[in-house]
Amino acid sequence: MTEPGAEVMARFVGPENVDRGREYLESLDPEFHRYIMDFVYGEIYAGDVLDAKTRALCTVAMLAALDQQLQLGVYVRAARRQGAGEEEIREVLRQVAVYAGFPSAWNALATMKRALEGLADDDAQGGSGT
Amino acid sequence: MTEPGAEVMARFVGPENVDRGREYLESLDPEFHRYIMDFVYGEIYAGDVLDAKTRALCTVAMLAALDQQLQLGVYVRAARRQGAGEEEIREVLRQVAVYAGFPSAWNALATMKRALEGLADDDAQGGSGT
Amino acid sequence: MTEPGAEVMARFVGPENVDRGREYLESLDPEFHRYIMDFVYGEIYAGDVLDAKTRALCTVAMLAALDQQLQLGVYVRAARRQGAGEEEIREVLRQVAVYAGFPSAWNALATMKRALEGLADDDAQGGSGT
Amino acid sequence: MTEPGAEVMARFVGPENVDRGREYLESLDPEFHRYIMDFVYGEIYAGDVLDAKTRALCTVAMLAALDQQLQLGVYVRAARRQGAGEEEIREVLRQVAVYAGFPSAWNALATMKRALEGLADDDAQGGSGT
Amino acid sequence: MTEPGAEVMARFVGPENVDRGREYLESLDPEFHRYIMDFVYGEIYAGDVLDAKTRALCTVAMLAALDQQLQLGVYVRAARRQGAGEEEIREVLRQVAVYAGFPSAWNALATMKRALEGLADDDAQGGSGT
Amino acid sequence: MTEPGAEVMARFVGPENVDRGREYLESLDPEFHRYIMDFVYGEIYAGDVLDAKTRALCTVAMLAALDQQLQLGVYVRAARRQGAGEEEIREVLRQVAVYAGFPSAWNALATMKRALEGLADDDAQGGSGT
Numbered sequence: 142m143t144e145p146g147a148e149v150m151a152r153f154v155g156p157e158n159v160d161r162g163r164e165y166l167e168s169l170d171p172e173f174h175r176y177i178m179d180f181v182y183g184e185i186y187a188g189d190v191l192d193a194k195t196r197a198l199c200t201v202a203m204l205a206a207l208d209q210q211l212q213l214g215v216y217v218r219a220a221r222r223q224g225a226g227e228e229e230i231r232e233v234l235r236q237v238a239v240y241a242g243f244p245s246a247w248n249a250l251a252t253m254k255r256a257l258e259g260l261a262d263d264d265a266q267g268g269s270g271t
Numbered sequence: 272m273t274e275p276g277a278e279v280m281a282r283f284v285g286p287e288n289v290d291r292g293r294e295y296l297e298s299l300d301p302e303f304h305r306y307i308m309d310f311v312y313g314e315i316y317a318g319d320v321l322d323a324k325t326r327a328l329c330t331v332a333m334l335a336a337l338d339q340q341l342q343l344g345v346y347v348r349a350a351r352r353q354g355a356g357e358e359e360i361r362e363v364l365r366q367v368a369v370y371a372g373f374p375s376a377w378n379a380l381a382t383m384k385r386a387l388e389g390l391a392d393d394d395a396q397g398g399s400g401t
Numbered sequence: 402m403t404e405p406g407a408e409v410m411a412r413f414v415g416p417e418n419v420d421r422g423r424e425y426l427e428s429l430d431p432e433f434h435r436y437i438m439d440f441v442y443g444e445i446y447a448g449d450v451l452d453a454k455t456r457a458l459c460t461v462a463m464l465a466a467l468d469q470q471l472q473l474g475v476y477v478r479a480a481r482r483q484g485a486g487e488e489e490i491r492e493v494l495r496q497v498a499v500y501a502g503f504p505s506a507w508n509a510l511a512t513m514k515r516a517l518e519g520l521a522d523d524d525a526q527g528g529s530g531t
Numbered sequence: 532m533t534e535p536g537a538e539v540m541a542r543f544v545g546p547e548n549v550d551r552g553r554e555y556l557e558s559l560d561p562e563f564h565r566y567i568m569d570f571v572y573g574e575i576y577a578g579d580v581l582d583a584k585t586r587a588l589c590t591v592a593m594l595a596a597l598d599q600q601l602q603l604g605v606y607v608r609a610a611r612r613q614g615a616g617e618e619e620i621r622e623v624l625r626q627v628a629v630y631a632g633f634p635s636a637w638n639a640l641a642t643m644k645r646a647l648e649g650l651a652d653d654d655a656q657g658g659s660g661t
Numbered sequence: 662m663t664e665p666g667a668e669v670m671a672r673f674v675g676p677e678n679v680d681r682g683r684e685y686l687e688s689l690d691p692e693f694h695r696y697i698m699d700f701v702y703g704e705i706y707a708g709d710v711l712d713a714k715t716r717a718l719c720t721v722a723m724l725a726a727l728d729q730q731l732q733l734g735v736y737v738r739a740a741r742r743q744g745a746g747e748e749e750i751r752e753v754l755r756q757v758a759v760y761a762g763f764p765s766a767w768n769a770l771a772t773m774k775r776a777l778e779g780l781a782d783d784d785a786q787g788g789s790g791t
Numbered sequence: 792m793t794e795p796g797a798e799v800m801a802r803f804v805g806p807e808n809v810d811r812g813r814e815y816l817e818s819l820d821p822e823f824h825r826y827i828m829d830f831v832y833g834e835i836y837a838g839d840v841l842d843a844k845t846r847a848l849c850t851v852a853m854l855a856a857l858d859q860q861l862q863l864g865v866y867v868r869a870a871r872r873q874g875a876g877e878e879e880i881r882e883v884l885r886q887v888a889v890y891a892g893f894p895s896a897w898n899a900l901a902t903m904k905r906a907l908e909g910l911a912d913d914d915a916q917g918g919s920g921t
Contacts, residue, residue, distance in 0.1 A: 169644060173636065180369075181633060185369055190362040196362075198328075200332075206333040207336055211638070228320050231320075250819040250823060299767070315826075341764070342764045365432060372629060374472045375469075384429060455619075459626060466592075500892045502727070502888075502889060504724065506693065507693070511689060514688070559901060563897070566705075599898075715845055715879075723852050723887065756835055756849060
């Protein structure tokens with residue numbers, strides 16, 4: 142049976158995060174989980190108008206501008222997975238200073254640092270992921 | 272004499288907007304004008320790590336997420352000028368619904384419509400621009 | 402043919418606004434229109450866990466707290482349509498001052514005044530509506 | 532001697548939280564403490580136009596939309612205390628996704644989970660409360 | 662009979678704005694009007710810990726950072742009335758670019774321009790005011 | 792060799808924080824570090840139109856209104872260093888309740904308490920600082 146939202150989500154955040162996310166989101170709220178799979182990934186992210194790297198960078202830009210650090214960490218890794226270089230992500234976050242102010246840009250750069258260090262740790266442990 | 276910020280700004284918003292902007296910004300505040308030319312365009316936008324189209328789409332994403340309609344109109348046109356298709360910009364704005372909510376996405380799509388209609392009018396009048 | 406989102410939307414904002422909204426949203430973006438009908442009204446608003454009046458007042462509270470005046474005007478009328486008294490809506494907006502500050506509460510009360518005056522005008526003209 | 536704000540506050544957040552809050556708020560700022568008792572609870576929450584359950588759900592809606600997790604935890608419990616079912620609160624938080632975006636709704640559902648688990652723990656310990 | 666909030670308000674926004682404001686706020690909501698007179702001006706602004714000029718400049722800073730243009734216009738004039746020079750207000754608004762981003766600073770400088778031009782017009786007409 | 796931004800920064804946040812900040816900001820992003828030294832401190836904070844105490848209090852007002860707790864802690868200390876009394880800073884934060892709501896004011900007062908306790912600890916240890 143196909144579950145198109147889950148496949149799209151896996152392309153962006155990695156299959157291991159779909160699995161972890163599934164359990165966690167079910168414990169939070171199964172309806173909300175369904176909205177994320179059907180609407181966010183099944184509709185919005187499923188479109189092919191934007192290439193995946195540009196899409197992930199736009200998500201990084203929005204999450205940083207809105208100061209949403211938890212999700213930003215996930216999407217910094219998603220952007221890397223889609224082929225964005227570390228320096229490209231960093232450049233998006235510098236631009237956040239212009240539109241949302243220096244504190245949001247600073248917070249975002251700190252989140253990026255932690256997210257990529259975590260990624261490096263995962264890789265060093267032969268971790269799941271890309 | 273070179274004025275690097277102004278050249279970068281012209282690449283994004285069009286030379287005609289640099290001229291109009293110059294007069295207006297001088298009347299608002301010459302110091303603030305200088306910061307835009309030297310810091311925003313002379314530093315942030317002058318970098319070549321991101322291609323200009325991706326950069327403009329990230330700006331569109333942030334301005335829409337922050338509900339800044341005046342500047343969003345300018346950057347919808349800037350994204351078109353950098354080669355982003357109308358449907359690509361629209362896709363970024365749909366994604367705004369996920370991160371900043373439907374009202375901000377709705378406002379942004381209305382701004383986009385007005386901005387591109389204005390662009391069409393300018394072109395019909397043999398207007399300036401790219 | 403059933404179109405469940407449209408029926409739910411009509412219950413909240415009035416059938417006349419579904420029709421007007423349909424044309425306008427199609428001109429903005431047909432995909433976005435579909436998300437509103439399928440996700441916002443077809444899923445979120447279609448639930449029967451909350452009674453319609455409480456749901457509409459929570460929407461009023463959120464839109465006012467987020468300073469989204471355009472949609473707030475629509476939902477002040479929707480709350481009236483669901484049986485909320487004018488004084489109940491006003492009480493929600495006073496509470497906005499505590500959580501989002503006095504300027505947002507002030508803006509919301511001004512929007513409410515205009516929305517209800519418009520409703521009175523519509524009624525005087527034998528207008529559509531409830 | 533009557534202290535009307537304190538009584539109203541106790542009805543919403545529980546008498547045990549008024550006591551804990553008193554000490555903490557005095558240590559933060561006695562003037563601010565007085566504003567909360569006299570204005571927030573003595574005026575805004577003291578009104579009887581809205582029933583207490585609707586009022587608490589509107590507070591939950593606003594705090595979630597504004598991403599204020601600390602106070603949201605307190606008001607999720609307050610809404611339960613006023614008779615709102617767990618599923619009703621959850622439905623309000625799902626609606627937050629529409630107006631303030633999915634990250635704010637996600638954060639709010641996580642806060643709700645922690646707040647209600649804490650409530651269950653308190654009850655298991657024969658704790659204070661309603 | 663004394664009405665201390667009204668006197669404090671008059672010191673900041675000018676007696677003519679108290680009168681205009683009274684009628685307008687009564688038409689919006691008499692309870693909200695009372696909160697502004699008793700809490701905002703009768704308590705917060707009535708304190709003498711901060712000198713009036715510093716207090717007005719902090720209000721300008723907050724309103725600009727929160728993008729509340731209507732009230733910002735009033736408080737730009739209030740800051741002038743309390744002895745803040747035009748250049749001092751401008752400097753606060755430049756600083757807004759650092760903390761809330763360039764679009765908010767730009768909007769605020771445009772509001773300031775209009776507010777001070779309006780003030781100049783009022784003075785030219787022998788208008789009320791300081 | 793002169794480094795004007797660093798000198799201005801030291802005046803506000805203390806020389807010991809410039810040193811700690813330098814290392815940390817270099818590890819986050821050297822470009823972003825340069826923007827803070829050259830633009831934020833080298834331009835905005837370097838101006839002498841506003842006295843340093845008023846400037847620091849306006850920063851406190853903005854950071855509290857925008858709910859940026861990390862930077863607020865630094866600027867509460869900076870305001871003390873520029874001669875603002877504890878009660879003056881507190882008064883600015885009470886005013887935040889009016890413009891950005893009680894939750895942001897509450898968060899800010901809690902940050903202030905921690906920041907000044909930390910300052911007291913530093914002093915007790917013969918710490919660096921002013």
